Amino acid sequence: MRAVSAVEDGQTLLLGIGLITVVLALVLTLASASAVYLDLKTLTALADSAAAAAADAVEEDSYFDGASTGTGPGVLSDASVQAAAVADLETQPVDLADLRIAAASSPDGATAVVTLTAHSQPPFLPWGVIPAAGFTITATGSARATTGM
Structure with a gap:
């Protein structure tokens, strides 16, 4: 009986270390995935905010000259949308890396x-397996200028 128990000494410790390693890897992977998700949600909120600000940027010349669309007076131009999006992003407390406007029209x-792009680098992923450059995330926001006509 003592010979059988002597052979099995240490097997539980090895199993416990393996289980702790697997659980720790899952927790760190979940935390990293959550970090990317939160970066994407932040980028989406910024894109929506920039689009809403840009929808208010009707050019004065088209407004006062009587130009209109089916939704109200004034016309948005690509230049006014770009300028309003830049101005809105400058006022936002942004902590995303490499945030830039990919398109504004x-x-x-x-x-x-x-459309905004940013760089997201999760904190806990093994960079030998995952690309060390991280991920590029993209979000698009749109808003329509209406007057309730």
Whole structure:
């Protein structure tokens, strides 16, 4: 009986260390995935905010000259959407790496569409397995300028 128990000494310790390693790896992977998700949600909120600000950027010349779209007076231009998006992003407390405007335009003169990109690097992933450069995330926000007509 003593010979059998002597052979099995230390097996429980090895199993315990393996289980702790697997659980720790899962927790760190979940934390890293959550970090990327939160970066994406932040970027989406910034894109929506920039698009809403850009929808208010009707050019004065088109407004006072009587130009209109089907939704109200004034017309959005690509330049006014770009300028309003830049101005809105400058006022935001941003902590995303490499945040930039990929596109800012008005396809129909009444809708502002803003696409932002940023860099997300999760804190706990093994960079030998995952690319060390991290991930590029993209979010698009759109807002329509209306007057309730």
